[in-house]
Amino acid sequence: MAVTIKLLSTALFLLVCAVGVTLAVNRCPDCDSTAVPYPLSTGPACGDQNYKIRCDAGSLIFDTLNNSYPITSIDRLNQRLVIRPASLVPNTCITTDLPFHGVQLNSSLPFNITGSNTIMFLNCTEGILQSPLDCSPTGLCHVYVNETSRMSACEAAPICCTFKAGGGATAYAIRARETGCRAYTSFVNLPKNLPVSQWPEPGMEFQWVSPLEPICSTQADCDGNSTCGTDPNSNGIRRCFCNSGLLWDPIQGVCAASGFGSNLFS
Structure with a gap:
């Protein structure tokens, strides 16, 4: 088995040399045990400087315009990453990033909020009822609050709403504010009709534009x-x-022969 793997590796190396694929960029070093794929950059000498994130004490961090959030996963082939959204202030229905007005991305940078996020606005004022969001008493947001012990403080805040993010006003911001909704949470690729007990941990997905x-x-x-x-x-x-x-492969950061491209090292 080991001999077979070695032969395959040798064959792949020779194939790469034959088609003339060469790394054109410097990938950043791993952050502890987490790989940092191109074009993400944790330093001035690696990755693409428009795609900056941080490695802080072995954890990857995404900095927004006015706050920072831990990165929980990265999908380099689909050019997406997931952050952990802010938690609630203990014993309240107020998100800890309310002073920073929630998640706000810099629209001049190549990241945006994807449509894979199911967003729940919590502890909202009546003005939110004029929006096209699902704020019904039987809506998904109320189901989540009523069946999740850590959200018990939100049961006393009767207005909460659910919507899918992405595009328009939510492509670069999920806002928390005193005059709107004082808290929020988010779930990525939340399946329909899944019991709350089987929901994934909260997360918010961003995608990046090809470098x-x-x-x-x-x-x-x-x-x-x-x-x-x-x-x-x-x-x-x-x-x-x-x-x-040769053609530019933005996922691998290489000049590759046409048709060879992104799947070589998947």
């Missing part, structure tokens, strides 16, 4: 499969563009 080719100053910044040239879609920025016959 462009690496920025360069001179040809020395690029590898042998790419050429440093001016980006026609930017103001004077230069990038390592793949040579003829």
Whole structure:
């Protein structure tokens, strides 16, 4: 078995050399035991600087405009990550990030909130009832509050609403505020009709836009499969563009032969 694996590994290496695939970027080192896939960047010398996250005491952290949240998982092939949303202040129905107005992303950066999130607004004022959200007494939000012991403080706050995030006003923000809803929670890919006892832990999913080719100053910044040239879609920025016959693979961060691409090292 070991010999077979070794032969397969050798064959894969030779195939890679034959098609001319070369790493064009530096992937950041693991954060403790968690891999940091390209283009995510935990330092100035690795990843893409538009995709910054932090490695803090062995844990990955995502910084929003005004707060920070732990990253619980990363799906590099689908270019998504999940954060743990803020918890409630003990014995209240107020989220701990209320002073920061909830989750607010920088819309100029390549991250946005996906439509895979089921959001529940809690402890809301009556003004929320004018929205198109599901705020009915039998809605999913009320079911969750009534069947979850840690949400008992929210039972005294009668208005809570449920909706699917993504697009429009929720692409870059899930707001908590005194004049709207003072708390929220979120679940990723929540199956319909699943008992609350079987729900996953709260999470909020972000996706990132595919990165462009690496920025360069001179040809020395690029590898042998790419050429440093001016980006026609930017103001004077230069990038390592793949040579003829190769295509930029934004998932692996390589110039790869057409059709070879992202699944090589999956």
